[in-house]
Amino acid sequence: xxxxxxxxxxxxxxxxxxxxxxxxxxxxxxxxxxxxxxxxxxxxxxxxxxxxxxxxxxxxxxxxxxxxxxxxxxxxxxxxxxxxxxxxxxxxxxxxxxxxxxxxxxxxxxxxxxxxxxxxxxxxxxxxxxxxxxxxxxxxxxxxxxxxxxxxxxxxxxxxxxxxxxxxxxxxxxxxxxxxxxxxxxxxxxxxxxxxxxxxxxxxx
Numbered sequence: 608x609x610x611x612x613x614x615x616x617x618x619x620x621x622x623x624x625x626x627x628x629x630x631x632x633x634x635x636x637x638x639x640x641x642x643x644x645x646x647x648x649x650x651x652x653x654x655x656x657x658x659x660x661x662x663x664x665x666x667x668x669x670x671x672x673x674x675x676x677x678x679x680x681x682x683x684x685x686x687x688x689x690x691x692x693x694x695x696x697x698x699x700x701x702x703x704x705x706x707x708x709x710x711x712x713x714x715x716x717x718x719x720x721x722x723x724x725x726x727x728x729x730x731x732x733x734x735x736x737x738x739x740x741x742x743x744x745x746x747x748x749x750x751x752x753x754x755x756x757x758x759x760x761x762x763x764x765x766x767x768x769x770x771x772x773x774x775x776x777x778x779x780x781x782x783x784x785x786x787x788x789x790x791x792x793x794x795x796x797x798x799x800x801x802x803x804x805x806x807x808x809x810x811x812x
Contacts, residue, residue: 634806635659635714638743644709647733649698649726650716652676654683657691664689668703670696698726703733710734714743717776719769727783731811740785740809745802746792747773756802772802785809 636659639646643663648656651669653676660667669684669691671677677693684691696702698720701711711730720726730740747753756763756773763772781787790807 632659634743634804638714638741638806639664639712642710642712642741645703645707646710646712647701647703647708647730648712648714649701649730650713650719651680651693652715654680654687654691654693656712656714657683657687657689660687660689660691662689667691668701668708669693670698670701672697699729701729701733705732706735706738708733708735709738710741711738712741715745717742717744717779718771718774721769723774723776723779724783727780727785731784734811737810740780742776742780742790742805742807742809744776744805745772746776746805748803777805780809781812784812786812 632655635656639656639659640661642661643665645666645668646660646664648667648669651657651671652673654669657667657669657680667687667689669680671680671693672695674695677695680693684693694702698716699722711734717723717726734740747756753773760771760773764770777787777790777792780790787809790805790809792803792805794803
């Protein structure tokens with residue numbers, strides 16, 4: 608059973624469908640555009656990204672710790688146009704060998720990972736030479752919005768499945784040894800202006 612059943616059910620029935628309609632689907636499409644070979648999708652959720660993988664991707668290993676979300680992802684994997692393996696696991700211990708992945712994809716997951724440095728270290732381990740991170744992650748806003756995120760963080764995390772609205776994910780990616788020059792931040796989604804979205808790719812510095 609899910610450790611956060613209320614959030615998981617809310618994500619499946621309300622939050623995810625709403626966010627996909629207001630623009631997240633297009634963001635996911637851009638997130639995986641141009642990928643090829645073996646891809647690890649960390650925190651695959653209900654598998655809404657699977658339909659967007661290009662045909663050059665020959666294998667997707669979709670890691671999801673939540674049983675309810677994983678069950679939904681499994682059903683989507685069966686309908687995907689590319690081969691998708693949905694597996695139980697966590698970001699801090701990926702089920703791949705060293706250098707086995709051409710890309711590691713994070714889509715709205717690092718805000719809930721307990722140990723982000725360990726997760727990014729795992730990404731470095733499984734990435735092949737020349738491999739890349741693809742990221743679609745909300746981050747702490749600058750100025751007054753960031754201070755507002757700091758204030759709401761405890762309550763937000765309690766009801767949001769452990770989500771941290773004020774995490775400086777770009778700094779964590781840089782500290783893990785990745786070049787963040789191609790990461791861009793923009794306002795999104797319009798429903799949650801306190802958390803802008805960081806998107807793009809990062810390779811080993």
